[in-house]
Amino acid sequence: xxxxxxxxxxxxxxxxxxxxxxxxxxxxxxxxxxxxxxxxxxxxxxxxxxxxxxxxxxxxxxxxxxxxxxxxxxxxxxxxxxxxxxxxxxxxxxxxxxxxxxxxxxxxxxxxxxxxxxxxxxxxxxxxxxxxxxxxxxxxxxxxxxxxxxxxxxxxxxxxxxxxxxxxxxxxxxxxxxxxxxxxxxxxxxxxxxxxxxxxxxxxxxxxxxxxxxxxxxxxxxxxxxxxxxxxxxxxxxxxxxxxxxxxxxxxxxxxxxxxxxxxxxxxxxxxxxxxxxxxxxxxxxxxxxxxxxxxxxxxxxxxxxxxxxxxxxxxxxxxxxxxxxxxxxxxxxxxxxxxxxxxx
Amino acid sequence: xxxxxxxxxxxxxxxxxxxxxxxxxxxxxxxxxxxxxxxxxxxxxxxxxxxxxxxxxxxxxxxxxxxxxxxxxxxxxxxxxxxxxxxxxxxxxxxxxxxxxxxxxxxxxxxxxxxxxxxxxxxxxxxxxxxxxxxxxxxxxxxxxxxxxxxxxxxxxxxxxxxxxxxxxxxxxxxxxxxxxxxxxxxxxxxxxxxxxxxxxxxxxxxxxxxxxxxxxxxxxxxxxxxxxxxxxxxxxxxxxxxxxxxxxxxxxxxxxxxxxxxxxxxxxxxxxxxxxxxxxxxxxxxxxxxxxxxxxxxxxxxxxxxxxxxxxxxxxxxxxxxxxxxxxxxxxxxxxxxxxxxxxxxxxxxxxxxxxxxxxxxxxxxxxxxxxxxxx
Numbered sequence: 011x012x013x014x015x016x017x018x019x020x021x022x023x024x025x026x027x028x029x030x031x032x033x034x035x036x037x038x039x040x041x042x043x044x045x046x047x048x049x050x051x052x053x054x055x056x057x058x059x060x061x062x063x064x065x066x067x068x069x070x071x072x073x074x075x076x077x078x079x080x081x082x083x084x085x086x087x088x089x090x091x092x093x094x095x096x097x098x099x100x101x102x103x104x105x106x107x108x109x110x111x112x113x114x115x116x117x118x119x120x121x122x123x124x125x126x127x128x129x130x131x132x133x134x135x136x137x138x139x140x141x142x143x144x145x146x147x148x149x150x151x152x153x154x155x156x157x158x159x160x161x162x163x164x165x166x167x168x169x170x171x172x173x174x175x176x177x178x179x180x181x182x183x184x185x186x187x188x189x190x191x192x193x194x195x196x197x198x199x200x201x202x203x204x205x206x207x208x209x210x211x212x213x214x215x216x217x218x219x220x221x222x223x224x225x226x227x228x229x230x231x232x233x234x235x236x237x238x239x240x241x242x243x244x245x246x247x248x249x250x251x252x253x254x255x256x257x258x259x260x261x262x263x264x265x266x267x268x269x270x271x272x273x274x275x276x277x278x279x280x281x282x283x284x285x286x287x288x289x290x291x292x293x294x295x296x297x298x299x300x301x302x303x304x305x306x307x308x309x310x311x312x313x314x315x316x317x318x319x320x321x322x323x324x325x326x327x328x329x330x331x332x333x334x335x336x337x338x339x340x341x342x343x344x345x346x347x348x349x350x351x352x353x354x355x
Numbered sequence: 356x357x358x359x360x361x362x363x364x365x366x367x368x369x370x371x372x373x374x375x376x377x378x379x380x381x382x383x384x385x386x387x388x389x390x391x392x393x394x395x396x397x398x399x400x401x402x403x404x405x406x407x408x409x410x411x412x413x414x415x416x417x418x419x420x421x422x423x424x425x426x427x428x429x430x431x432x433x434x435x436x437x438x439x440x441x442x443x444x445x446x447x448x449x450x451x452x453x454x455x456x457x458x459x460x461x462x463x464x465x466x467x468x469x470x471x472x473x474x475x476x477x478x479x480x481x482x483x484x485x486x487x488x489x490x491x492x493x494x495x496x497x498x499x500x501x502x503x504x505x506x507x508x509x510x511x512x513x514x515x516x517x518x519x520x521x522x523x524x525x526x527x528x529x530x531x532x533x534x535x536x537x538x539x540x541x542x543x544x545x546x547x548x549x550x551x552x553x554x555x556x557x558x559x560x561x562x563x564x565x566x567x568x569x570x571x572x573x574x575x576x577x578x579x580x581x582x583x584x585x586x587x588x589x590x591x592x593x594x595x596x597x598x599x600x601x602x603x604x605x606x607x608x609x610x611x612x613x614x615x616x617x618x619x620x621x622x623x624x625x626x627x628x629x630x631x632x633x634x635x636x637x638x639x640x641x642x643x644x645x646x647x648x649x650x651x652x653x654x655x656x657x658x659x660x661x662x663x664x665x666x667x668x669x670x671x672x673x674x675x676x677x678x679x680x681x682x683x684x685x686x687x688x689x690x691x692x693x694x695x696x697x698x699x700x701x702x703x704x705x706x707x708x709x710x711x712x713x714x715x716x717x718x719x720x721x722x723x724x725x726x727x728x729x730x731x732x
Contacts, residue, residue, distance in 0.1 A: 242701065291703075292712075335705070335713070337660060338695035338732075342559015342652050342688030344585050344592060344628060346695045346732035349664075349682070351675070353717070353725050 038309065039071035040105030040115055041257070045315055046084035051095075052076045066305070066315060067253040069103050076100045077122070087115070088311035089129045091136065094213055096123040107309070121157030125213040126150070138163075139175070143191035145183075146171040152183075153210045160192035164202045166210040172197065234263070234303060236289075239328040241296035241355040245289035247276075249303060252283040260306040261285035264320065267295035273302075273320065296330040296355030330355045384425035385433065385462065385519040385533035390418045393539050395575075396546050396639040397508040399498075404476065412477030414470035416640060419517055419535075422465040432522035433532060434459045435481050437473070441494060443511035452498075453490050455483030459522040487525060505544055514538040542574070549575045549635040551648045556631070559688025561654040565623045570612040571648065575635030577608045579645060582615070585628040585652065587694040592650035595630040602629065606636070626693065628654045659707050660691035660698070667714045668727070675727035682729060695732070 044051065044067040053063040056072040063075060069085065077083050077095045085093040085103070089112065095101060099122020105115035116137040117124075128136045130149025138145040140156030143163070150168030155161060163172045165183045173180040177195030188202040235248045251258040261280060264273035274293055278285035285305075293299070302319020306312050316324050335351040404411045423429045435457040442449035457473070460466075460480050471477035501509040515537055521530035543549055551573035556562070569580065582603040585595035603619040615623060623629065630652055634645035661683065668679040682689040691698070698705040700713065717723055 295716075333701055334699075335710075336699045337664075337691050338693070338698070339689045340628065340654070340692035340695065342686060344590055344595065344630075344652055346590070346692075347682070347687075347689055348695075348730045348732055349679075349689070349691075350728045350730060351725060352728075353723050355720075355723075 037106055037108050037113065040087070040103070040107050040112065041307070041309065041311070042069040042085050042087045042103055043067065043253075043313055044069065044075065044083055045086045045313070045317055046082070048083070049081035050078035051081050051083040052078075064253060066251070066313075068255055068257065071104045071106065072102065074100060074102045084317075086313065086317055087112075088307075088309070088313075089131065090317070091128045092126070092214075092317065093117065094125040096125070096213075099123055109310070119154065119156045123153070123155045125153045125210050127214055142175060142193055144173045144175055145189075146173075151210065151214065153206065153213070160190055162188055162190045164188040164206050164210060166202075166207050172199075234301070234324075234326075236299065236326045239289075239294050239299060239326060240331045241294060241328050242291050242333060243294060243331070244291040245294045245299075247278070247287055247289060249278060249285040249305075250283065251280065251285055251305070254305070254307065256283075257307045257309070258285070258305050259308050262304045263287060263289075263301055264304065264323075265289060265293055265299055265301035266323075267293050268298050268300060270300075273300075273323075294328055296328050298325045298327050300325050328355075382425060383423070383429070383431055383532050385431065386422045386424050387517055387519055387533045387535040388420040388422075389515060389517055389535045389537045390416070390420065391515065391537055391539060392416050392638065392640070394541060394640050395549065395637045396543050396644075397541055398506055398639060398641055399502050399508045400506045401640055402508075404474070407475055409476075410470055410474045412471045412474030417470055419468040420465070421462050421468065421519060421533075423462050424533075428464040430461060430463050431532065432459055432461050434520050434522055434524055435468070436516075436518040436520050436524070436527040436529075436534075437483065438516040438527070440514040440516070441498075441511060442514075443497065443509050446511065449512065449514065450494055451489065451491055452494050453488075454527070455489060456487040456520065456524060456527070457481035457483050501544075507544055508541055510541050510544050510548075512538055512540050543637065546637045546639060546644045546646060549573075549637045549646045551575060551578055551633045551635040551646065553631060553633055553648050553651045556651060556653040557685065557688075558649075558651045559653070559685065561656050561658055561688075561690060563655070563657050565625070565655060566615045566617075567623075567653065567655075568612060568614040569631055569633075571633045573611060573633070573635050575637065575646070577606060577636045579634040579636060580605045580607060580613055581632045581634070582619070582623075583630045583632075584621075585630050592630045592632075592652055595628075595652075596632060596650055599630065623655050625655050625657075628652060628692075628694075654690060654692075656690060656692075658690050660710060661689075663707075663710060663714055664691075667718060668725075670718075671725055672721075673725060675725040678727045678729065689729075 044063050045065060047063055047065055051063040052060045053067060053073060053075045054060045063083065075083055075095060077097050077099045079097050081097050083095045100120050101122065102118040106113040112131060112134045115134060116139060118139045128147050128150050135146045135148050138154045140161050143161040145154060145163045147170040150165055150170055152163060152165040154163050163170060163183050165185055165187060167185050170183045171180060172183045172189040174191035174195055174197040176193065179197040181189055181197055181199050183189040183199060186202050187199055188206060190198045236245055239245045247263055249261055261278040263276040263278055265276060266273045274290065276287045278287040300323040302323045303315040304312060332352055332354050337349040339347055339349055341347055402411055402414055423431050438454040439452045440449040441452045458481065468481050472480040473482060475482060498509060518527060518534035519532040551571050554570045554572060556567060583595045583599035583601055585599050589595045589599055602621040607613060630650045632647050632650045634647040637644045637646055664679060665683065668676050698710060
């Protein structure tokens, strides 16, 4: 009897251990990507020093991102949650995932100003923290400013718990309100100013309404190199995947000519750290090519660049060239007369 | 009374003698056959000796075959009454141009007389006796005057009559053993008068069916219809008629249209060009002469490319529309022709579907500035 109990106990222990082992194996550092860079944005990992961030740079737990004066960075998580770091900000990304489940996620900001749009998750809460405050948010749009003698959390949509870490005071910050936590331990909630809310709402559109932002239109910044595209001539695209550090398993370019409804899907061939493919001449038309990239990572997540690219695609200029249509023909007296039609796109 | 009886008796004898005479004459019959071709144009100089103003001894193609049929194969001494009536174009009625009775000659069963036998500088066998010879001077002058401008007989109706008379006859009303009369209508003064013009197809037109109908206008009774393929190396209709592949050569009488026949040596094919020519055939005493129509080019094609460009360019702004419509209209009648090469866009081959897509794109861009030019190759 004792032997049987012992055997069953050993089996249960083995199962529990194996399950525990399995859980440990699945747990990974969270990944995010810098999908947009304006001017000077730097990043560093725990193991490396500061270096320039480029679009599609991967961020893992412990990575830091810094924006200089007049700069901006957009960070995108796998669940499409988005952070927009404004100038003079510095944040540290932390978190863990198991498969597609986000176990924890936090952004620590020593100083700076950011706008966030966090997708609502079932269990996980997104935490923003600073030396003074902690904000726990879920399915919320808002802005978080840290540094100096006070932090502020403004909620444009949704609800957040805001805590003054120095005093331990906590309050709910709802839609249209701003919470302020200061170094004296106070925590006040008041109605948000219209300007603050507008800044948050307008800030959400950065990267989507990019038609006036020449930097965003530059294909080099998106990691896609189209070379010199000429109208109606087949083109070639190369996408630098080095920032994924080998994590990209598939890349697809969706492209179309201006004013066309449907995108043409072009699965790119991945060779080393580069994905490449040939563009159909039929789609390469003056004045520009519209496109977005879909990159599948080895954790199963999908990154769309630019975000919401199917609605707000990136563009690359296409040079107008003169086209020559030649049609050999015959007159009624058997003379060969060739019709030549020329036009510029 | 005796005197009356004598008179009656003499009358009965006379009747009997006359009857006997006629019986003798009727017992001899000669079949005459006049061989004379229905020429459309006659070169008069070949018929008349300019020195003697008489029948030329060397006329060929005219003969009078005489055969004694009663008694069969018998020998008969005869003479010939010959008459030529002429009704020139515009004359109200025919008139005798020349007539006369020949010398006597013997038919041994059968005999063929040629111009040489009637000519003064020929054998003279059937030379017309001067005392019986008649010439209509005014009609002769009319013909002579005509001959001053053209060496041919004036158009009109010519009737030749030959009677085989009892020998030593001096009148056409003498005892006749047989005879023949033949008319020919000379329609043209010159070969140039025979004309033919093709009505359909128009030069440069195209058909989508493989059995088009041709029609023409002509004053000739017989025409020759020819269709030749025009290859890409033949740059004129004349080249095609000389060096192209013959598809159809057909002689037609009494019609002015033809639907391309199933029994042609070759059937028409799509995307090929052809040259049609119709010749009015003119028969002269110097041989047959064909007066050809102007050659007409036609093509067998669905002309998809041309139609697409018609639709597109007719609505486009600028000069392209005018240039193209001129190119497509008569007399140019331009069509896209793959035999000369393929369509290209920026050096790449373009299919009809590609062109359709291209036109759709260009149509969607009304600001595009099209420049159209045409180059001769």
